[in-house]
Amino acid sequence: MGDAGVMEKLRTEITKGEEIRYISHLDYARVIERAIRRANLPVAYSEGFNPHMKISFASALAVGVTSEAEYLDIELNQAVAAAEVQERLSAQLPAGLRLKKAKYVDQKTPALMAVVNLAQYKVIAPAGSDFAMIEKAVAEFNQALEVRYIRESPKGKKEIDVKDYVEQDIAVEQKDGLVILSMTIKITPTGSVKPGEVLKALVENFALNVVEAGALIHRTGLFIANEKVLLSPIDL
Amino acid sequence: MIKLDPAVINRVTKPARYTGNELNSVKKDHASVKVTVALALPDVYEVGMSNLGLKILYQILNDRTDTAAERVYAPWVDMEAEMRAHHIPLHTLETFTPVKDFDMIGFSLQYEMIYSNVLNMLDLAGIPLMTAERDERHPFVIGGGPCAYNAEPVADFFDLLVIGEGEEVIEDVVAVLASWKEDGKPDGRSGFLKRAAKIEGVYVPSFYDVSYQADGTIAAVTPNCSEAKPAIIKRVVKDLNDVKFATKPVVPYLDIVHDRIMLELFRGCTRGCRFCQAGVLYRPVRERTPEKLFDIAEQLVQNTGYNEISLTSLSSADYSHLREIVRGLGERFNDKGVSVSLPSLRIDSFSIELAQEVQQVRKSGLTFAPEAGTQRLRDVINKGVTEQDLEQAVGAAFRQGWSSVKLYFMIGLPTETDEDVLGIADLAYRVLNLYKEIKGRRGAKVTVSVSSFVPKAHTAFQWYGQNSTEEIERKQQLLKSRLRDRSISFNYHDSRTSFLEGVFSRGDRRLGKVLLEAWRGGAKFDGWSEYFKYGVWMEAFEKCGIDPHFYANRERNEAEILPWQHISSGVDKSFLVSEYQQAIQECYTPDCRRSTCSACGVCPGLGVEVLDWGMQA
Numbered sequence A: 001m002g003d004a005g006v007m008e009k010l011r012t013e014i015t016k017g018e019e020i021r022y023i024s025h026l027d028y029a030r031v032i033e034r035a036i037r038r039a040n041l042p043v044a045y046s047e048g049f050n051p052h053m054k055i056s057f058a059s060a061l062a063v064g065v066t067s068e069a070e071y072l073d074i075e076l077n078q079a080v081a082a083a084e085v086q087e088r089l090s091a092q093l094p095a096g097l098r099l100k101k102a103k104y105v106d107q108k109t110p111a112l113m114a115v116v117n118l119a120q121y122k123v124i125a126p127a128g129s130d131f132a133m134i135e136k137a138v139a140e141f142n143q144a145l146e147v148r149y150i151r152e153s154p155k156g157k158k159e160i161d162v163k164d165y166v167e168q169d170i171a172v173e174q175k176d177g178l179v180i181l182s183m184t185i186k187i188t189p190t191g192s193v194k195p196g197e198v199l200k201a202l203v204e205n206f207a208l209n210v211v212e213a214g215a216l217i218h219r220t221g222l223f224i225a226n227e228k229v230l231l232s233p234i235d236l
Numbered sequence B: 001m002i003k004l005d006p007a008v009i010n011r012v013t014k015p016a017r018y019t020g021n022e023l024n025s026v027k028k029d030h031a032s033v034k035v036t037v038a039l040a041l042p043d044v045y046e047v048g049m050s051n052l053g054l055k056i057l058y059q060i061l062n063d064r065t066d067t068a069a070e071r072v073y074a075p076w077v078d079m080e081a082e083m084r085a086h087h088i089p090l091h092t093l094e095t096f097t098p099v100k101d102f103d104m105i106g107f108s109l110q111y112e113m114i115y116s117n118v119l120n121m122l123d124l125a126g127i128p129l130m131t132a133e134r135d136e137r138h139p140f141v142i143g144g145g146p147c148a149y150n151a152e153p154v155a156d157f158f159d160l161l162v163i164g165e166g167e168e169v170i171e172d173v174v175a176v177l178a179s180w181k182e183d184g185k186p187d188g189r190s191g192f193l194k195r196a197a198k199i200e201g202v203y204v205p206s207f208y209d210v211s212y213q214a215d216g217t218i219a220a221v222t223p224n225c226s227e228a229k230p231a232i233i234k235r236v237v238k239d240l241n242d243v244k245f246a247t248k249p250v251v252p253y254l255d256i257v258h259d260r261i262m263l264e265l266f267r268g269c270t271r272g273c274r275f276c277q278a279g280v281l282y283r284p285v286r287e288r289t290p291e292k293l294f295d296i297a298e299q300l301v302q303n304t305g306y307n308e309i310s311l312t313s314l315s316s317a318d319y320s321h322l323r324e325i326v327r328g329l330g331e332r333f334n335d336k337g338v339s340v341s342l343p344s345l346r347i348d349s350f351s352i353e354l355a356q357e358v359q360q361v362r363k364s365g366l367t368f369a370p371e372a373g374t375q376r377l378r379d380v381i382n383k384g385v386t387e388q389d390l391e392q393a394v395g396a397a398f399r400q401g402w403s404s405v406k407l408y409f410m411i412g413l414p415t416e417t418d419e420d421v422l423g424i425a426d427l428a429y430r431v432l433n434l435y436k437e438i439k440g441r442r443g444a445k446v447t448v449s450v451s452s453f454v455p456k457a458h459t460a461f462q463w464y465g466q467n468s469t470e471e472i473e474r475k476q477q478l479l480k481s482r483l484r485d486r487s488i489s490f491n492y493h494d495s496r497t498s499f500l501e502g503v504f505s506r507g508d509r510r511l512g513k514v515l516l517e518a519w520r521g522g523a524k525f526d527g528w529s530e531y532f533k534y535g536v537w538m539e540a541f542e543k544c545g546i547d548p549h550f551y552a553n554r555e556r557n558e559a560e561i562l563p564w565q566h567i568s569s570g571v572d573k574s575f576l577v578s579e580y581q582q583a584i585q586e587c588y589t590p591d592c593r594r595s596t597c598s599a600c601g602v603c604p605g606l607g608v609e610v611l612d613w614g615m616q617a
């Protein structure tokens, strides 16, 4: 263990690539933990009898979603140069995970989970009809004042208004028979909506004709936003 | 190479079962090796990935530059439906190569209830199910693991089986396969099988003919070619320190059944419980040295990043330097957040003390296996444990702060009476009361878990007629009526599953057609209660004109030729006969490793010896 009380907080930006698209957030957390252990970093552990690594994540990613903007805070007992951490940890990451940036942040920096409030995604699905029809459906969604969606979970059914969480108009483009939807979604203390759910609402309520089952989702950014600025957690 | 369409993979549960890319998985260019092997476990990913034997073979094979080994498990029913609908053949997780393009597919046969999954996987792979229907384009289908010791029910489907420990024999088989290929595959499939049959421990079922008597028992098992040995003797590793271990196992993303480091302390168990097949198959006891174990553990922590080391063996508490190992691992890895766990505990206070040391405050509950409810019956099965041992151990656990205890028992054991069955309830209440005596209040939770005894080949009870399902159910109800306390939870196994397991564990070749019929009727994942289709099985027996009771419930006499008689575990038949007699007479046979040799025949017969580092000191 390092000097008592000395604690350094390292913030990292990581990708979750195609190779591990289908792992859950819990699986992802385990992968990171194991990689840190293999890298022999002086990571801090909680006190008590079931010690766990002091690491924290931003916003959980659903199974099947890739990302180029995952963030992770690691608390270390000793400061190891960020470049060295990057090198040692990178060597231990499995295929699909890439450590893009690492830097120390103030120990008092609020937890990622508490400040991240906006996420951007690209939803890519094979087109099921001509592009004009698809554009029309998206435009109707964008104009709608509310979009009712029934969320089914093991806890039961719950109705939400998708539009409460969609920050800007959804942009749509086409490429090689694929439809690419770009969406910006709010993450609020009382909840959020998943890009897959937005897609479902588009298909069910607006007859968006795409092959929904074949859709691939990619998170392109995660932000701390206020009225004026859009900041990535690593640029804080 | 198979490419999975997102539209397929998005629809199935736990898609990470099928997408590979796990840490430490090995991808080789098939053009650069001589032999390709698909290592299979015919159960779902989470079960298959937890098998230690396959992890070891994977590493041994991939360490060879001339061989590529890849993994394949049974797709779950939803994935299977997608695969069939979209004509996706069974393929491996490393390079997504169709299994039918490999030279060899090796199945680990851990339990009888996965036989239907073997057929299902072969079918999904597009490989003809029967040995006789395969030609040079098809892979060799090989099997190993405990069920290989009586693989007669699946003899029609396997080209060869490996009897005993796989570390060395797998390399022999691969070498023979490589040279047969290099020689231009002389004499086709049987050319390879004849060469392989000469390897010690290799069994080629098609090289033996079985004839039957009028009463249905076996008249003779006769080799039909000169390469077939009259008896196939198990392979055994002399010194575990000398063979490779799985020091760089594939680390899954999903939370699998045993998602931790498995450190095998030793192989074998000489306590001599008469019902235990593993106790016979893995004789004699051979320990790894503490130094070797520390070395392996270091590599495993470094190569996996796991946070738990589980000390696995048939009875880990019997390891001669257990305390040293537990403490040493703690010292080395505690500050890396790595804990040590002991999955199986012997019933004594030493174990409790150690459990305390290991588990710290996470009092998750302790598990004990008295196996039978009365001392008389524990003597019959040679479970060298007394009532006082149990009370002492449980008492120690309660004093240390544990409050929940799980007790494992069997019903349907030889000579069992209702008194023995009710003895299980008495023991459970005794444990409850013990807590009150020690703590001065109620509050203990006792879980009584009762399985039905299934007689296994190669054990002292191999001649015993298994209890009928009706008898088992009567005993379960009898016990249930006695266990009416809120603090006791009682669970027991489906008697019909145990019956079917009983049929196949002592079955012969004639069951092959039943298996085929049941699989055609939709049998798969029989070990998963939600998929077990008893009716389909019973129909299959009827259609094939085979009486399952003949195999499960019939008491054999010692002169009868048993279907597995040409397969040798190294333990003499005379020893098993005498153990059965000792059982009836309720006589105890001591542990051969720390008491006298009980002359089972293994050590002199196979040229091996007990390795116990505690004895050397």
Ligand code: SF4
Binding pocket: B270, B283, B284, B285, B592, B593, B597, B598, B599, B600, B601, B602, B603, B604, B610
């Ligand atoms: S031969 Fe003797 S020492 Fe060896 S395993 Fe058998 S009983 Fe034990």
